Structure formats: structure tokens, C-alpha cells
Amino acid sequence: MIEVNHGDAILRSFILFVQTARAVLKYADVHLYRKARFSIVKLVVLRALASNGGTMRPYKIAHWTQTERHTITALINRMKQEGLIEAERDGSDRRYVNVTITDKGRESLSLVMPAAREIVDQVMSSMSKVDALQLEKLMKVLRRNAHGGF
Secondary structure, rough: OEEEOOHHHHHHHHHHHHHHHHHHHHHHHHHHHHOOOOOOHHHHHHHHHHHHOOOOHHHHHHHOOOOHHHHHHHHHHHHHOOOOOOEEEEOOOOEEEEEOOOOHHHHHHHHHHHHHHHHHHHHHHOOHHHHHHHHHHHHHHHHHHHHHHH
């Protein structure tokens, strides 16, 4: 691991945060694929759908996953081909698409969650609940600040 040696604590923390975020995503994606043949972004989309009543619009999924809308469109098309979701025009307003998790998607989600939990447990293994709550608080501040920049 490359250490960040800079006198400015804020800049040093920011660089460390970016490095950590990338490392954790890479670790999660590689290990989830090895254990369950599943990508982290598919997991996040299915969790988003399951947590939001089973149906969402693509722009909300893009917001939830912090992904560009055109990237979500391609992902939705792949997930639809795999039978994990359905994507259909809204019956009352044809301009909108509703994405709905399928039974296969729910089953896949329940099968992949143990592997996902192993990854979470490994990454967070040396962190106490108090530390995790503090990290959550700080991450919410960072996310809010980053959203203010758009």
C-alpha cells in the first residue's frame, strides 16, 4: 500500500479515502464474483429494488448506485436478459420505465447475500460498532458535501 505523505491533513485524508474506496470496491467485486459469480453493481441494484418495494425508475437506481444513467440503462438491459428484473413502460405515463425485481432476482439476491456478508465482515473485521457508527456519520458528511458540488 502506498502511504500518503502530505503535510495537509485534509488532503491526506481525502487521498486516503479515495484509495480506500477504490480498494474496497475492487476487493468486493473480485471476491463476490469468485464466491458467487455475481457483480457488486448487480447486488446493489437488486438490494435497491428489494429495499424500495421491488420497483424503481432507472434514474432512481442511478442515484442509489451513484452510476451514470446511460450505464444503468446498459446494466438494466443485461439484468433483464438474465431474468433478474423486468423493465416495462409505465402504464399511466409511457415516458417512464419501471424496473421491477423478479422472483429469480429475489432468489439470486438471497443466494448471494451470504457471500456479500462475508466480504463486509472481512472489510469491517477490526472495526467496533462505535467505530462503524462514527464512520457512517463521517461518510454521510462526505456524501452530502460531494452532492453539493453537482
